Amino acid sequence: MAAFDTHAPLLPEILSLHGKWKGQKPAVICDGKTTSWHAFDQGSNRLANAFIAKGISRGSMVGIVMGNGYEMVESIVGVMKSGACSVPINLSVSDEALASMFEDASVKAIIATADQKDRLAAYMAAHPDVFLIVVDENYESFKGSASGAFPNVEIQPTDALNVIYSSGTTGMPKGILHDHQGRRDWAYDLTISLRYHGAARTLFTIGLYSNISWVGMLCTLLAGGTMIIHRKFDAEEALKTIENERITNFAMVPIQFQRLMEVKDQKKYDLSSIEAVMSCGSPLHADLKTALFDRLGPSAVVELFGLTEGLITTLDPEEAEGRMASVGKPLIGTDIKIIGDDDKEVLSGQSGEIVGVGRTMMPMYLNRPDATADATWIDENGRKWFRTGDVGQLDEEGYLYIVDRKKDMILSGGQNIYPQDIEAVLIKHEDINDVAVIGVPSETWGETPLAVVVPETGVSLTEDGITKWANERLGKQQRIVGTVFRDDLPRNPNGKILKRDLRDIYGEQNFG
Numbered sequence: 001m002a003a004f005d006t007h008a009p010l011l012p013e014i015l016s017l018h019g020k021w022k023g024q025k026p027a028v029i030c031d032g033k034t035t036s037w038h039a040f041d042q043g044s045n046r047l048a049n050a051f052i053a054k055g056i057s058r059g060s061m062v063g064i065v066m067g068n069g070y071e072m073v074e075s076i077v078g079v080m081k082s083g084a085c086s087v088p089i090n091l092s093v094s095d096e097a098l099a100s101m102f103e104d105a106s107v108k109a110i111i112a113t114a115d116q117k118d119r120l121a122a123y124m125a126a127h128p129d130v131f132l133i134v135v136d137e138n139y140e141s142f143k144g145s146a147s148g149a150f151p152n153v154e155i156q157p158t159d160a161l162n163v164i165y166s167s168g169t170t171g172m173p174k175g176i177l178h179d180h181q182g183r184r185d186w187a188y189d190l191t192i193s194l195r196y197h198g199a200a201r202t203l204f205t206i207g208l209y210s211n212i213s214w215v216g217m218l219c220t221l222l223a224g225g226t227m228i229i230h231r232k233f234d235a236e237e238a239l240k241t242i243e244n245e246r247i248t249n250f251a252m253v254p255i256q257f258q259r260l261m262e263v264k265d266q267k268k269y270d271l272s273s274i275e276a277v278m279s280c281g282s283p284l285h286a287d288l289k290t291a292l293f294d295r296l297g298p299s300a301v302v303e304l305f306g307l308t309e310g311l312i313t314t315l316d317p318e319e320a321e322g323r324m325a326s327v328g329k330p331l332i333g334t335d336i337k338i339i340g341d342d343d344k345e346v347l348s349g350q351s352g353e354i355v356g357v358g359r360t361m362m363p364m365y366l367n368r369p370d371a372t373a374d375a376t377w378i379d380e381n382g383r384k385w386f387r388t389g390d391v392g393q394l395d396e397e398g399y400l401y402i403v404d405r406k407k408d409m410i411l412s413g414g415q416n417i418y419p420q421d422i423e424a425v426l427i428k429h430e431d432i433n434d435v436a437v438i439g440v441p442s443e444t445w446g447e448t449p450l451a452v453v454v455p456e457t458g459v460s461l462t463e464d465g466i467t468k469w470a471n472e473r474l475g476k477q478q479r480i481v482g483t484v485f486r487d488d489l490p491r492n493p494n495g496k497i498l499k500r501d502l503r504d505i506y507g508e509q510n511f512g
Contacts, residue, residue: 047078253414281414334358
């Protein structure tokens, strides 16, 4: 007797089934226009089939350089359905960084919004074989008369779905690769943990290139809910939308929550529709967390600690009392441990590096076996775990507390900033002998980069001059808050810069 087909569908099939069974339900609302699930399915299928007709499918990479809007969601899903892999780019990175990422990924096509077209001119001139699709120019004509039927492509669970670059880099980029199976499982587990469902109405105010937005996007789409997209963040507009659109879910970084709370007369807005919101990117300060609990209700705020690589913990609001400083416990099906400098597991209450394992983890860094190996810890049973580079500790009940960052990454406004990328720019200045970039506290961004510079002997420099020179060459979110001069940098016997010492020196100073 033949067995029934019981394969586990991947996201492209799941989303197309929503087009069949949730056809008239709103899928995406943007700029006052509502697109039904049927129309969304048809549009993304047409885009996918157009790509396939050009030979862009499994094994191909497609760059996405787009501002928020309906077309960006359709593009992400259309590329996914074609079997190709999307490479969404943070719009704040420099043109040089963008080009290095596309070089690394060997993209065959790029989809852009019209406002991003000019910055691609040099790259396109150097890569005439790459096909450029621009919204409001040739986007609709590219889809043309392509079929709206579900694409006939055999996507495998281990095929690449997306690559998100962790750094706006001027050196070697590091692309975090996720496959179809991992992203589907990631979405399933987060949908449960973050309390999404078929009636979810999710507000998006962060760029859809961000993995923070991918959380809400994939959870909402998986559940068959509705995405409500803002092109940029405006605190008062967000509050109005929450009231008028009866928003149930959204994700924001702490600075955005702070801006919501600072809106004049913000209590006049009806936020009673909210069921669960996610805070991530950097820790919620206790006072702000308490204010959010008071404003949104005791069961609405879920704090998330996570890395784009896939490791995630959440603090359920029902468990937050008495644990306001904790980031909770691992996502469903995920395990974490704390290991010491000797790579052995430590006892509860002791600090060490956080390592994790689970089905939501990335399989690798794209083209970077060295980085993948460096991020791997192997336990006594030969199982591979992901090294986060973050230092934490577990209490006796298993709740995780973040103690420090073993890596030097700076979290500014919810975005990852890597000091070495900024240092690579600064060291090019002919009058700089040595440099270290550290994160210092910022009331606005949580953390912001500061350059600690050792000038060449006998040169005439000003701290403001170096700051201006650097910021003219850095991506928007990489820009330094200031520069301080020193005669030398503290180093250990092996020559490594002791950045913790620098943070101790400058971390309490006010740089604006």
